[in-house]
Amino acid sequence: MPNAIEVSNVTMKFNMSKDKVDSIKEYFIKLCKRQLRFEEFTALQNVSVNIEKGDVFGIVGLNGSGKSTFLKVVSGILKPTEGWAKTYGTISPLIELGAGFDMDLTARENVLLNGLVLGYTKKHMKEKFDEIIEFAELQDFVDVALKNFSSGMVARLGFAVATITKPDILIVDEILSVGDYLFQQKCEERIKELMADDTTVLIVSHSIEQIERLCKHVMWLDHGHVKMLGDMKTVCDAYKSM
Numbered sequence: 001m002p003n004a005i006e007v008s009n010v011t012m013k014f015n016m017s018k019d020k021v022d023s024i025k026e027y028f029i030k031l032c033k034r035q036l037r038f039e040e041f042t043a044l045q046n047v048s049v050n051i052e053k054g055d056v057f058g059i060v061g062l063n064g065s066g067k068s069t070f071l072k073v074v075s076g077i078l079k080p081t082e083g084w085a086k087t088y089g090t091i092s093p094l095i096e097l098g099a100g101f102d103m104d105l106t107a108r109e110n111v112l113l114n115g116l117v118l119g120y121t122k123k124h125m126k127e128k129f130d131e132i133i134e135f136a137e138l139q140d141f142v143d144v145a146l147k148n149f150s151s152g153m154v155a156r157l158g159f160a161v162a163t164i165t166k167p168d169i170l171i172v173d174e175i176l177s178v179g180d181y182l183f184q185q186k187c188e189e190r191i192k193e194l195m196a197d198d199t200t201v202l203i204v205s206h207s208i209e210q211i212e213r214l215c216k217h218v219m220w221l222d223h224g225h226v227k228m229l230g231d232m233k234t235v236c237d238a239y240k241s242m
């Protein structure tokens, strides 16, 4: 199988301000006067991995271990400080709750907007609209502004839009966890359908059971380092017994 995702020697460093700043104005004044002190923080260190087309690849690790940063580098949202990441084919990143949505717009308007952001035409999104709303089970909230939705409802809409047209690569961060149990089951079913269709899925979850149910391969991140990489059972067993 050819690779869908290639990540080579990725290191991601962030500059964090060490000073307490009360406003943006104060931040810029201090920045111009060179009075801000920064501390470098390494969120990912030399991470390399090739993910084959059609794989369902899980990432596990404790809070702050670099999982979301890794997904953002793969999605092209963050440019790594060192190294590179390449993806092949269309990509649907479901990374942050509400990303790509405008909370002041209704569900109807957001479906069109989000579809355009993902590269689909207005005509295509109009054709798929009913199917999206039905999958998200939001028939009664089509013309309600997203700011009045619960976090679970926003996640349902995001997942429905991202998966309505089969992407080559689907990236799912923790957001599924805000959906209720029934919706999580529905999402897992859809991920399985996509798997059967050769979509590559990259998934971050704190639910080790979810990773065990869905993934073929798993990477364990620990303080930004790859602690272990391999088949699902070997890595999950080691992670559970740490």
Ligand SMILES: Nc1ncnc2c1ncn2[C@@H]1O[C@H](COP(=O)(O)OP(=O)(O)OP(=O)(O)O)[C@@H](O)[C@H]1O
Binding pocket: 014, 015, 016, 041, 042, 043, 061, 062, 063, 064, 065, 066, 067, 068, 069, 070
């Ligand atoms: N934009 C940023 N600026 C500064 N530090 C950041 C930034 N984004 C992430 N970090 C830091 O990088 C580290 C890794 O964060 P990341 O969100 O990737 O972890 P995670 O494994 O996804 O955590 P969690 O399980 O809690 O969601 C954290 O210590 C975080 O504070």
